[in-house]
Amino acid sequence: MICRGATSLAVVLAVGCGGGDSADGDPMLVLAAASLTDAFTDIGAAFEEANDGVTVEFSFGGSSSLATQIVEGAPAAVFASASSTQMTVVVDAGLAAEPVVFTNNLLEIAVPPGNPAGIATLEDFAREDLLLGLCAEEVPCGTFAREAFAAAGITPSVDTNEPDVRALLTKVETGELDGGIVYRSDVVASGDAVEGIVIPSERNVVARYPMAVLEEAPDPETAQAFVDFVLSRSGQETLDRYGFTAP
Amino acid sequence: MVLGLAAVAIGFMALPFAGLLGRTPWGNLANLLADPFVAEALRLSVLTSLAAMAMSLLLGVPLAWVLARVPFPGRAVVRGIILLPMVLPPVVGGAALLFALGRRGLVGQWLDERFGILLPFSTWGVIVAVTFIAMPFLVITVEAGLRSADLRFEEAAATLGASRLTVLRRVTLPMAWPSIAAGAVLSWARGLGEFGASITFAGNLKGRTQTMPLAVFQALESDRDAAVAISLVMVAVSLAVLVALRERWFRVA
Numbered sequence: 063m064i065c066r067g068a069t070s071l072a073v074v075l076a077v078g079c080g081g082g083d084s085a086d087g088d089p090m091l092v093l094a095a096a097s098l099t100d101a102f103t104d105i106g107a108a109f110e111e112a113n114d115g116v117t118v119e120f121s122f123g124g125s126s127s128l129a130t131q132i133v134e135g136a137p138a139a140v141f142a143s144a145s146s147t148q149m150t151v152v153v154d155a156g157l158a159a160e161p162v163v164f165t166n167n168l169l170e171i172a173v174p175p176g177n178p179a180g181i182a183t184l185e186d187f188a189r190e191d192l193l194l195g196l197c198a199e200e201v202p203c204g205t206f207a208r209e210a211f212a213a214a215g216i217t218p219s220v221d222t223n224e225p226d227v228r229a230l231l232t233k234v235e236t237g238e239l240d241g242g243i244v245y246r247s248d249v250v251a252s253g254d255a256v257e258g259i260v261i262p263s264e265r266n267v268v269a270r271y272p273m274a275v276l277e278e279a280p281d282p283e284t285a286q287a288f289v290d291f292v293l294s295r296s297g298q299e300t301l302d303r304y305g306f307t308a309p
Numbered sequence: 310m311v312l313g314l315a316a317v318a319i320g321f322m323a324l325p326f327a328g329l330l331g332r333t334p335w336g337n338l339a340n341l342l343a344d345p346f347v348a349e350a351l352r353l354s355v356l357t358s359l360a361a362m363a364m365s366l367l368l369g370v371p372l373a374w375v376l377a378r379v380p381f382p383g384r385a386v387v388r389g390i391i392l393l394p395m396v397l398p399p400v401v402g403g404a405a406l407l408f409a410l411g412r413r414g415l416v417g418q419w420l421d422e423r424f425g426i427l428l429p430f431s432t433w434g435v436i437v438a439v440t441f442i443a444m445p446f447l448v449i450t451v452e453a454g455l456r457s458a459d460l461r462f463e464e465a466a467a468t469l470g471a472s473r474l475t476v477l478r479r480v481t482l483p484m485a486w487p488s489i490a491a492g493a494v495l496s497w498a499r500g501l502g503e504f505g506a507s508i509t510f511a512g513n514l515k516g517r518t519q520t521m522p523l524a525v526f527q528a529l530e531s532d533r534d535a536a537v538a539i540s541l542v543m544v545a546v547s548l549a550v551l552v553a554l555r556e557r558w559f560r561v562a
Contacts, residue, residue: 126530193412193430198513200530221430222512223519225526233512237413238429 089119090284091137093128095144095271096226097167097203100251101304102142108300109291116284124201124226132157132276139279140288142271145202149272161272164292165306168266169206170246171259172234179240184211184265187218187241195230195242198223203230206267207243214265231256245269250305270309326544333541334534341538349516350524351542357432357520358500361439365447365496370489373451374481388452394506395445402442403509410437411510434511435518443500447492454488455481494554498547 094102099122106118121128121138125148132141133155141158143149144167152158173181179192187194196218197204204223211218221239224230231248233239235255249258273292279285291297298308334341341347376388394402410417410428420426428434458481466480467473482489504522511518513527521543528536 124530130529130533193427195512198527198530200527220514222514223527224513225508225530229508233407233429236407236411238407238411 088280089117090139090279090281090288091119091121092140092142092288093121093123093132093136093138094140094142095125095128095202096122096228097144097245097247098122098142098271101247101301101306104300104304105292105297108296109288112291113284113287118288126151126200126202135278137278137280138276139281139285140273141276142273142292144269144271145205146270146272147205148202149274152276153274157277158274159277161274162289162293163270163309164273164289165271165298165301166309167245167247167269167271167306168263169203169210169243169261169269170249171241171261172231172244172249172252172256173241173259174234174237174239175254175257177257177259178237181241181259183259184214184216184261187211187220187243188216190219192219192240193221193238194219195222195224195233195239196220197227197230197243198225201226202269203227203243203245206269210243210261210265210267213267245305247305271306329537329540329544332533332537334537337534338538338541341535342542344535346515346519346524347535347539347542350519350521350539353432353435353516353519354501354521354543357435357439358443358497358503360436361443361500362447362493362497364436364440365444365500366489366493369444369447369492369496370451373448373455373492374477376448377452377455391448392445394442395449399442399503399505399507400509403438403506406438406441406506406510410434429510430512430514430518432511432517435507435520438506438510439500439503442503442506443496445496446499447489447496450492450495451485451488454485454492458484490554494550498551501543501547 092102092106099120102120102122106120110116110118123131125143125145128141129143129148129151132138132152141149141152142164143152143161146161149158149161153161171181171184173179179186181187181192186192196207199205199208203226222233224233224242227244227248230239230242231244231252234242234244235252246258249256273289275282275285275289292301302308372391376384376391407414407429409415410420412418412421412427412429417428420428428437462484463476463480466476471479502522503520504526507518507520508523508526513519513523519527521539525536525539525543528539
């Protein structure tokens with residue numbers, strides 16, 4: 063297996079060999095934030111249906127790991143990030159230009175079904191008798207959650223900093239944690255496995271999701287078509303259904 | 310031919326570490342390692358890996374003896390279960406631990422209600438997760454050592470009137486010592502690098518559950534120089550121990 067443009071073994075292992083020389087039949091690799099998993103899987107299927115002969119492959123992960131992979135030479139066509147910071151990393155490296163914000167996500171408190179600890183507001187996260195989790199501050203959901211707490215003047219009593227939002231959600235779903243701060247889209251995606259408690263908009267932090275066609279995209283036209291498709295009404299409706307809000 | 314392939318193997322195994330050295334920010338190394346979060350992670354790593362090694366010795370040596378010396382129906386199945394963590398992705402092991410010993414787990418529920426013991430998100434949780442992943446390495450090594458030992462020494466001791474405990478204490482264990490030492494080192498080394506089961510079962514909190522591998526993982530997200538610096542400490546510590554012990558104990562085993 064020869065992977066063009068992949069400069070580190072870690073990248074190859076993480077994303078496989080998505081891009082080749084020609085666009086014919088080769089799947090287009092889209093690197094997208096983990097929180098987009100369900101929505102983008104649907105959008106990708108609709109995009110493939112609308113464009114004959116095009117296949118889209120996704121690699122979902124933490125935005126910062128994805129940005130690292132791109133900088134290390136991952137042969138991807140499109141990057142959809144959960145934070146502008148990680149998009150800036152890629153843009154500053156000269157690997158993408160003119161990112162557009164394609165959706166927004168709001169924070170929400172996730173609690174196990176039945177809310178056994180009776181969590182109601184952000185203030186409850188200061189309670190030391192509860193088991194509470196956040197995303198690590200290096201990943202966007204952790205950065206935003208800490209911003210929300212700082213703005214509200216609350217020092218959260220945190221028991222674990224999970225590496226990504228799905229890991230955090232799993233611990234809430236299983237009831238190991240009494241609560242955690244995740245995205246609204248994650249609560250929607252979890253169905254009945256967790257309950258969401260809305261954080262009022264004046265205390266909420268809006269996560270803006272930018273996406274861009276990458277300079278190394280094997281077929282920039284199809285890549286741009288995918289970005290346009292996400293921005294189209296159909297794409298936005300899908301995102302809305304999964305708990306995202308229009309930019 | 311053989312030498313050539315061996316050279317390829319050495320190159321293959323050593324190359325990634327050369328890559329690590331190439332990315333090491335030598336000039337800034339002291340500063341990066343002086344960060345208290347590195348010291349905290351190192352302390353936790355040493356503490357939990359040694360505690361897990363002690364647990365593995367306490368429980369694993371008797372288990373290895375039973376597997377090697379006591380025939381019982383289903384022994385192969387028991388051995389298979391004991392060795393499972395070596396094969397499974399550690400994250401699966403961590404999730405399984407959560408379902409068993411978590412707050413809502415099979416046994417964990419009872420531990421919590423009865424004794425108020427909560428393993429997840431605690432240092433004890435890390436030790437449990439590391440022991441679960443690392444103990445099989447000790448068991449398999451010690452069992453192999455016991456099986457290869459000449460039984461006639463034990464029989465001779467027994468015919469000369471030594472009790473079973475005396476045979477175990479004066480003959481079996483001294484003869485198995487090299488394999489016990491090797492197994493302990495192997496399980497310790499595996500435990501030092503443990504990541505998946507630990508973060509899944511015990512979470513990630515600085516000073517409580519964040520060991521070196523978790524610190525590296527988190528630093529990779531934000532500060533790659535720091536991540537490389539921490540990795541280098543792990544490589545140095547592990548290599549020093551493995552080199553020092555190997556010559557002394559593996560030779561006999």
